[in-house]
Amino acid sequence: MAMVLQIIMTVIGAFLSVILTKFLITNGRAIAENGRAIAETSAETRKVIAETSAETRKVIAETNAETRKAIVENGKRIEEGFRLIARLIVEENERTRKEILAML
DSSP: OHHHHHHHHHHHHHHHHHHHHHHHHHHHHHHHHHHHHHHHHHHHHHHHHHHHHHHHHHHHHHHHHHHHHHHHHHHHHHHHHHHHHHHHHHOOOHHHHHHHHHHO
């Protein structure tokens, strides 16, 4: 009786060993496929980030150029205003003073 029990246990052990091996192989394949999918997604994500970063840098550069141009133009207008104010201060002719005020 003990011998039969040992044989049955050995057969069950071998069967479970085969089942476990197949299970582990299947899981290993699934893990490898998931790893490849993650790597592909990461590569695509890096590409999208690089494209977005390039577009962002371009927009920032354009905005900076526009801002610099606006600053220069505003500086010129301010200088012209100061020049007119200085002329207004030193001008003695009332008619010319009115013309200068109209330009401001």
